[in-house]
Amino acid sequence: xxxxxxxxxxxxxxxxxxxxxxxxxxxxxxxxxxxxxxxxxxxxxxxxxxxxxxxxxxxxxxxxxxxxxxxxxxxxxxxxxxxxxxxxxxxxxxxxxxxxxxxxxxxxxxxxxxxxxxxxxxxxxxxxxxxxxxxxxxxxxxxxxxxxxxxxxxxxxxxxxxxxxxxxxxxxxxxxxxxxxxxxxxxxxxxxxxxxxxxxxxxxxxxxxxxxxxxxxxxxxxxxxxxxxxxxxxxx
Amino acid sequence: xxxxxxxxxxxxxxxxxxxxxxxxxxxxxxxxxxxxxxxxxxxxxxxxxxxxxxxxxxxxxxxxxxxxxxxxxxxxxxxxxxxxxxxxxxxxxxxxxxxxxxxxxxxxxxxxxxxxxxxxxxxxxxxxxxxxxxxxxxxxxxxxxxxxxxxxxxxxxxxxxxxxxxxxxxxxxxxxxxxxxxxxxxxxxxxxxxxxxxxxxxxxxxxxxxxxxxxxxxxxxxxxxxxxxxxxxxxx
DNA sequence: CCTTTTGTTAATGTAAGGTTAAACCTAATT
DNA sequence: AATTAGGTTTAACCTTACATTAACAAAAGG
Numbered sequence: 001x002x003x004x005x006x007x008x009x010x011x012x013x014x015x016x017x018x019x020x021x022x023x024x025x026x027x028x029x030x031x032x033x034x035x036x037x038x039x040x041x042x043x044x045x046x047x048x049x050x051x052x053x054x055x056x057x058x059x060x061x062x063x064x065x066x067x068x069x070x071x072x073x074x075x076x077x078x079x080x081x082x083x084x085x086x087x088x089x090x091x092x093x094x095x096x097x098x099x100x101x102x103x104x105x106x107x108x109x110x111x112x113x114x115x116x117x118x119x120x121x122x123x124x125x126x127x128x129x130x131x132x133x134x135x136x137x138x139x140x141x142x143x144x145x146x147x148x149x150x151x152x153x154x155x156x157x158x159x160x161x162x163x164x165x166x167x168x169x170x171x172x173x174x175x176x177x178x179x180x181x182x183x184x185x186x187x188x189x190x191x192x193x194x195x196x197x198x199x200x201x202x203x204x205x206x207x208x209x210x211x212x213x214x215x216x217x218x219x220x221x222x223x224x225x226x227x228x229x230x231x232x233x234x235x236x
Numbered sequence: 237x238x239x240x241x242x243x244x245x246x247x248x249x250x251x252x253x254x255x256x257x258x259x260x261x262x263x264x265x266x267x268x269x270x271x272x273x274x275x276x277x278x279x280x281x282x283x284x285x286x287x288x289x290x291x292x293x294x295x296x297x298x299x300x301x302x303x304x305x306x307x308x309x310x311x312x313x314x315x316x317x318x319x320x321x322x323x324x325x326x327x328x329x330x331x332x333x334x335x336x337x338x339x340x341x342x343x344x345x346x347x348x349x350x351x352x353x354x355x356x357x358x359x360x361x362x363x364x365x366x367x368x369x370x371x372x373x374x375x376x377x378x379x380x381x382x383x384x385x386x387x388x389x390x391x392x393x394x395x396x397x398x399x400x401x402x403x404x405x406x407x408x409x410x411x412x413x414x415x416x417x418x419x420x421x422x423x424x425x426x427x428x429x430x431x432x433x434x435x436x437x438x439x440x441x442x443x444x445x446x447x448x449x450x451x452x453x454x455x456x457x458x459x460x461x462x463x464x465x466x467x468x469x470x471x472x
Numbered sequence: 473c474c475t476t477t478t479g480t481t482a483a484t485g486t487a488a489g490g491t492t493a494a495a496c497c498t499a500a501t502t
Numbered sequence: 503a504a505t506t507a508g509g510t511t512t513a514a515c516c517t518t519a520c521a522t523t524a525a526c527a528a529a530a531g532g
Binding site for chain 3: 434435438439441442445446458460461
């Protein structure tokens with residue numbers, strides 16, 4: 001099979017500008033889905049898998065940041081580029097906190113945008129080839145469905161997991177029996193590594209341990225100063 | 237564990253601005269090497285491993301782009317951020333072509349730079365997990381897993397090792413049956429060779445001997461004034 | 473011997489992790 | 503507008519893990 005075009009979600013309320021941009025991107029071999037506001041953007045995001053999101057910051061109903069946060073809850077990896085008219089410092093900072101990959105001030109040159117897109121895609125390509133699209137895990141007698149965010153014990157009633165619980169358990173599961181470095185979880189899930197996020201993470205470890213208690217063969221061990229290790233005994 | 241600070245190469249010809257920026261970065265826990273021009277920048281780059289390069293574009297003798305190209309020839313991965321006074325489109329494009337990770341126009345807000353650095357480092361954090369060196373050793377009837385920091389006797393329950401215990405035993409294992417000079421451990425693990433670190437090391441030797449007691453064929457011998465020797469009897 | 477080096481144990485101080493509850497925030501509902 | 507609910511962060515307090523230092527005993531080696 002030939003290489004699939006990259007899919008871009010473009011959320012931009014200005015119909016003229018949006019359409020022009022969409023056409024321009026499509027001319028450059030990207031598949032583009034254009035949403036006219038934050039609401040619609042989120043709906044479309046849920047329905048499909050995108051390689052990149054380009055979000056206007058100022059939109060009616062739901063601004064770009066809010067949308068980005070919702071997107072991040074569903075998907076921690078997809079790159080996000082913000083478009084903004086004003087280059088307010090707080091806005092930029094806010095953007096990076098939500099996990100922006102880049103930032104563009106309107107009006108911008110479309111070629112520049114194209115280069116940024118290329119650069120980001122390249123990073124993704126080299127970056128996380130490995131930690132792929134894996135969403136289902138067997139953890140001892142548990143089944144974790146990371147896409148639907150639930151945890152089942154012995155095929156019984158599923159326990160719902162919050163986004164953070166889910167992401168953390170997923171990261172641990174990806175490294176089953178191996179070290180999952182603190183730093184990794186903090187940068188990937190919390191997008192910041194400081195005293196508070198670190199404490200927050202500990203709180204979540206406690207929650208997960210509680211969830212995992214039913215199976216005595218499953219445990220989360222700490223490696224002092226390094227990180228955590230999800231071990232499943234009895235299958236070695 | 238002594239978490240290593242990230243190392244940044246800063247190449248900036250304006251002495252005032254360069255110094256201020258360097259200090260600011262160092263205050264934020266980065267190790268910064270400051271070069272005053274492209275030539276010097278490349279020399280310093282070759283001499284060390286950096287996690288990030290911040291290059292001024294306009295510099296005498298060798299501009300930022302040329303330097304970036306040379307850096308890319310040596311290292312395809314290290315992230316590069318360009319600083320530039322003028323926001324010429326061609327420059328931006330040129331930058332991305334050379335493989336820039338980001339682009340900042342002077343004057344810029346230092347907090348913004350900090351966020352960009354963080355964002356870039358986060359992206360990098362993902363792939364650095366995998367690199368496997370030598371972490372597993374068989375020592376008589378023991379198995380040392382130096383990555384997960386545990387020691388197993390006869391495949392039984394693993395004993396957890398502290399970072400220092402682990403490093404020291406690993407060094408001994410690397411020199412199994414051979415002399416492991418005091419000085420080596422002190423400079424590699426304690427990063428200082430004086431009376432106190434030396435005594436500290438002796439304390440750790442005592443701890444290791446205790447751990448290794450279960451196997452009578454394994455012992456740590458002292459070579460007076462020289463160092464220690466991890467010997468495994470019965471397999472020669 | 474008698475000085476230096478090493479062996480060992482215990483005491484101390486600090487940092488990291490564990491746990492629980494309260495505070496906070498935002499979205500959804502009344 | 504006020505309330506509620508879910509999710510997350512912050513705070514407080516406690517426990518455990520580590521590394522260093524001190525103190526004293528025992529070997530080594532000139």
